[in-house]
Amino acid sequence: MKQLIPFSLATLALAAHADDVFMPRVTIDASRISQLGIADSAAEGTVTQRQLEARTAYRPGELLEATPGLVVSQHSGEGKANQFYLRGFNLDHGTDLATTVDGMPVNQRSHAHGQGWTDLNFVIPELAARLDYRKGPYSAQYGDFASAGATDIAYANRLTRGIANLTVGQHDYGRALLAASPEAGSGNLLYALETMHNDGPFTQGDNYRKVNGMLRYSEGYVNNGWSVTAMGYRAKWNATDQIPERAVAAGTLGRFDAVDPTDGGSAYRYSLSGTWQRSDDDQATKLSAYAIANRLDLFSNFTYYLDDPVIGDQFAQPDRRVTTGFAASHAWHHHGTTLASTTTVGVTAQNDNIHNGLYATKARQVTAVTREDHIVETSGAVYVENQTRWSPVLRTTAGLRADRYRFDVTSDRAVNSGKASDSLLSPSVSIAFGPWARTEFYVNAGTGFHSNDARGTVITVDPKTNQPADRVTPLARSRGLDLGVRSEWIRGLQTSLSLFRLDFDSELVFVGDAGTTEAGRPSRRHGIEFSNYYKPFKWLALDADLAYARGRYRDADPAGDHIPGAVEGVAQLAATVTPQGPWSGALRLRWFGPRPLVEDNSVRSAATMTVNGRIAWQAGRNTRIELEAFNLTNRRDAAIAYYYASRLAGEAQAVDDVHFHPIESRSLRLSLTQTF
Template identity: 55%
Template structure:
């Protein structure tokens, strides 16, 4: 079930006896909110007063009085538990306006779409899990690589999402948005889950938590295999493991967590439309059946939160070791008519980070100022490469690089309740980056430094009639691949190329409202504009960096969550965006792959006898494929759902269905030039697509102990 906490305004009403202008807060990490923890405290000019007993009643999704914009929100654990997802990354589709898809094998990072972006594998969507940044910078396959395959859905405690560059504590990759997922510290009961289904699906999960000393010890182990509907079976195999110890009582709370993931797979990448039309391959076939990959990820993390009369201090520390070997062939025989164009991208890294922040309150002229200051330090030691291969056999080395990338982010944020119906949040963030690249091509080696400072401002009015209004401004950034910062020659042709700027600024403007005027309903609408100085991205498939043009995205997002009672829950969102290049070019000003409209509707029924179930409808709108918009992708509508029965309090059975109406639509589309055997040397420009997986069923047997 969903966790609840009392709103800031309700707590503030209990604090007025301390000072006419005292401000009361619920200051804690979102992980704590979604795990049912809360640390309420009041402040006035004399200092901070802890409230030991505060009644917990309000819905956790009611952010009126606490949110800084209309675009931020929370997703409850109950919503995640009742979601029918084909792959773990699709849990993020509970975020309004966000689409998660795939264009290759299951072990590869997802493709993300939001706010008029084709975010590729995570270029401008910041994803963290238990405080660990999932996006990997200067990755072998592309900047921002965010692989969610290590997630165990049953352990997800909830999500917090924020859109736009308006938040001082969010740095790299967050221009379009940020999603923070928490893991639970303990489970109400142990979970034993065994699932079987069509397309070779088998999954087993065992998870349980125990009281240990003053805290809890939690473990989870998952094994999965899946072939998919493809002619060339995926033979995807993965394991996941989690060990966690936590203490969540007293003024000091902490957890220590170890995670491990490994996977290997065959891939059916996107295929050319002409190959299917001409009957060369079936719709679920592959051009190069040797594509695929293997990866692993191991992490050790610790998080701490300490509450005192001086405020709340939070810290987390983690280190991640990951390794990926990816084999792809998107152009087939265009570059090498004899051996084919398959290439391998490798990435091996140690990623370490330390994050520390402190929240405190000071009084001045009768006002209480809530202050937040923090530092974020990250270091990446990376070895990656681009190799020419044939059937996963290395033919030649295009480039190999040893990359050291270090960064420090400093931020400060100040919140003030100026009037009963008006408050402001102002912040500033400075980021400093150091790059050191040692390449097998001497001309592409070197060192570089860059920094950027970004202001943030939010103005919040209300609430009136349980409705609050927001105006936001801020600038942010995304980093570019370190190799592009020092590259001076193309690694294939050895022709001169221009270096790129390490850090690229984004600037956003937004207005919106949030309302809870109807009991059980939480709704918001947001109008936004986001400008990027340049969409500079490392093109991992070619081993080079391209600087694209400046751009602007504008649109709106609408979301509504309705829970009128404890057995019915409905979630609706729709977003529309217009994405254009802002300079002139005869090719046109549309941004290829930029999503226009997306929408989702989910309904879940539970706590109404032994039966329970849910259904999700997903609309993925058209995208321009070329700059003049003369070629567009189609739209995609899919329906997933599940129905189950509770045999008793400890055992239930679920039947899940994916792509209920067996649509033949596309998961993703691209338009580029490729060459099949016996075609002209210059190749043929064509639509390339990855089909939606055909309808499949799974049965899950879940026991609690």
Template identity: 50%
Template sequence: MHLRKSKLGAACQLALLCMAGQAVAQSDGAPADEARTVRVAGHYDNAVGTSDAASQGVITTDLIVNRPALRTGELLEFVPGMIVTQHSGDGKANQYFLRGFNLDHGTDFATFVDGMPVNMRTHAHGHGYSDLNFLIPELVQRIDYKKGPYYAGEGDFASAGAARIRLMDKLPQGTASLSVGQHGYTRGVLADAFAAMRGTLLYGLELNRNDGPWDSPERVRKYSGVLRYSQGTQDDGFSLTGMAYKNSWNSTDQIPLRAVESGEAGRYGALDPSDGGDTSRYSLAYAMRKRSDNRLFEFDAYVIRSQLDLYSNFTYFLANPGLGDQFQQSERRTVAGVNTSVSWQTEQAGFAMRNKLGVQGRYDKLSPVGLYGTEERVRHSTVREDRVREGSVGLTAENSTQWLPWLRSVAGVRYDAYRFNVASSIAGNSGKANDGITSPKLSLIVGPWSKTEFFANYGKGFHSNDARGTTQTRLPDGSASSPVTPLVPTKGMELGARTEWLPGLQSSLALWRLDIASELLFVGDAGETEPSRASRRHGIEWNNHYIAAPWLLFDLDLAASRSRYTQSDPAGNFIPGSIDKVASFGVTLTDQGPWSAAFHLRYFGPRPLVEDNSVRSASTTLAYARLGYQLNRQSRVSLDVFNLFDKRASDIDYYYTSRLPGEAAEGVEDRHFHPVEPRSVRLTLAYAF
């Protein structure tokens, strides 16, 4: 969600913008004879010799299960430098921050689960919308993350980075757990895997209830299920996975500071208690890997059916003093896609090479996607309603060559072609559009020397724009508008180093820059397109993992960035919401007899809320803690504490105009904030069978 004080209703802008458990891993581009041992106390597959950039890495389940998380979306906070927050109810996609971006609900960061895209393009609430609430965290095997547009295999939304989440095929043992906490929180999980028809059948179920600390109870009602059949291994086998998810909730959205200071609303109060929503997601995915001699064939196919009805009111009585400004964003979507690739190793002129060719196809059908005026969730008007067909094909080629024992290159290119077809309720906005874009990539990896290697990365990428903006000639109020560029190019570069010179310490440093030709924005809440200026972001990241002892792990991640529009404007050149400082510190303690513990501290710094930087958010520092005790071979109890120091801070801040009852018709510019949840405790009893 990205608000500009100059735009009415721009609350949530639609931006138009290896295998876990292996003893040996290898970067996607490295020849087989260059593979090196990588496991670091079971938590990371990030050792020297395993990646193509200093900012690339892998998180395994061992770390995921040992760190407390308030929300499912916080899985992405394992990506160094990533911040995950929420400005609304917990049935809605989270708010993400990384590398100087307020990523809104996922724009410019691509997320996948077993090859299925999570980012929803031309979404009712925000282009690139990434809702991870359908995941059951206990079934996540690993998270492969990349940053920057340097990888031929990553296309739309991946300019800032990408994360590929892999689910488990098997479980070491069945598990049943029950969690209870304050504010009506209960969560139950049941999962197991067993032999079936020469393969393995895995199932997982999750039920969740939560009212939260809000004056208007959140009443989350969440159901998730996974059923997976697999044969063979992840490198030579197949899997068929069905997933189902349904959720409904009430929202306490951000509120104006003046309402709290006057006593009109409490810190955890809602100005429109009828806000909220319901959503569902059902998917079926097939994945196959076939290895023969020096060749690997990969094939993924998926179909997803999802729906969302979301009710929000961010300006209260500014646009409609009689009925209020609540609106409904609604969509019904079907997504189908195929990813296939073949890679092989060869030798040319004495140089070991690995080549890879791939095709990625995706088709989205929205019937319809709409924006409606509502009062207490009852429609009274249609702002716009569209039926959209959006298809894309990406062709990828990549070559990795070992030129010298200390020099390797990865050169790649991808070509993406898009076709948009829009049937709109607004005359003049229906039509078709096409676009294509070529994105070259190059990485150089030097070393290692003294267990240290160096990286130079360059790449062009892109983000697509909302399909409705590509054919739009009229705004909902009837005024003229110009179609936007369907595919917006981005360009990034990075210099980095990774070292294991000090025993037990794995450290990486990256200097990066990212340019975006235009941060074109489709304002979903107002139903119109708003072009923005070109921008540049650059920064530094320093990530550290220290194994002090086999039972003690320390993590320290630091990031700083600078974000500016590159085209000067009297309004100012700061990018609202752009994050400039992030710090994360963690301690994980295991195998101390029956005891275990974890502590995680995260900090994200103040951000400009308007272009001239005259209004800034405060910083936010939060701490989570966990204490676990193994009762016996099968039973375990753990206590999680969130917001350990009970900080009164904001999950997110905005600055824009809203109107409360009795205020002037033009409204009041004010800071609007969504508070972090107060200190809360959750107790979990887990039983292994």
């Protein structure tokens, strides 16, 4: 039994803590859980609920920034999916970052706006019991979109106390939350209801309105129990999309102005899911299933009057879908005197029934139909993974995953209709040496993939230009290699260092005038990540996460070999202070550096830096007052930058320019939390 602790039983023991979430308090213990003897690489870990609560997040998606080296930003209205940067990638809205919430996939395949669309606006941070993360294609349990990284947010089954929260802030920000988990029969009924409004600093406010809720019934514990969960989310918003630098320099546009004031959108997400788990010393079984209904109506205008000088270039990308799926796994544990192992066999399946399109619009009214499609995308996978401790200082993880995809597209143009399929085998292996002097070393190698848009697998004619179009490979292979070290040799200090390389057979690139992604050239990234957590005193915790990556295309092209948008340097520095008494606070600096915006590196973005902070006062046993501050130094940086051609009203011809979306100006939020 003891020999098995570093493996699946340790994971199950850790997961058991997800049953209960302690309501946010001032005197939290934000210590990190040691990963020695547990993690398979230096680039994976677990973030506890107390660590998540200590963070200052402008929007729910920023919870993922607890993953070292990951940056979450936004380039449009608040209701739109976030922008992600990790390991030298501009991941657009989630491509190559597999994200799940309570075991349900968040990435949306063959999406109208971008492959792997990841909308986290439905997440309620107070319910997040744990965040697990890993980077690189080194686990057979992860498939599509997981090559750069994978994150999983686990919700609680129970709250130790109910919570009522009211938050107000600048830019017409308001939020209310009510959550509790009373006993019901032989289990617990967890409920939460959230409403929010936010205008942001923009000249035309975002007017982001959302209503969000969940209801869960559970019995037992995470490793020996079951639960059924229903979630619902609806939102509407205006959008200030990226604007051209030339207009800001000339004074015709302010930093927070919009070119097209009718951009924006609406979205909803409804889901029903269930999980069942049983485990003992010798085996563990897990079953889960889900059904998710998503809808998005998105109106954007990135090129203004480039294509149509009269009515403009606004376009709509509606997407509605029903996603169903299940996952099942069984693990056998072997206990020996010097050798212990766990072998896991699993199967997953997912089906997406999708209706989406691309329309030309003016002020959200359709003027022309570019394309309409009905897509049925089905996938299934089986995998086997073995974890073995061969001696006190050697353990291995080896896995093999087999994926099968089927694409069925019915387009409004018969020439763009058709069926396609693809299969892929993905082996992986990890070796951990140690610990010696509380220090471990890791070697990781593996292959993964991302799926491409189903429409691209059968396309014949570009529906916008009517020119012949090349089909894309359904599944694009990735190959990764990591060398790492993790040490807790110095008392109070947890540090990890990773050297990585990641190759893709096909890079996904952003297309400005279509607002989507397309398959492109093969690429390679290699870099270094250095993560540190230091707790010199019981009341002080310090974080320092640094990363650098170099991304290049691997083929020969006169245009150049730099990857537009590929983030190079990333840093996060933080201090959390939790002294005895009613006061606590935190300060966090986030920086991501300049990036090439064109293949020959002749145009680059500027760096972006923000400093956020929080201070809290425990007014009584059940009452807390907290002040959060965002962009304390009021930097005038950009959350995103692209380089492409556009034309403003009155311009005679197209102009190549940098287009950017500003970070939010300095703002404050004051919240009152009452527990019961």
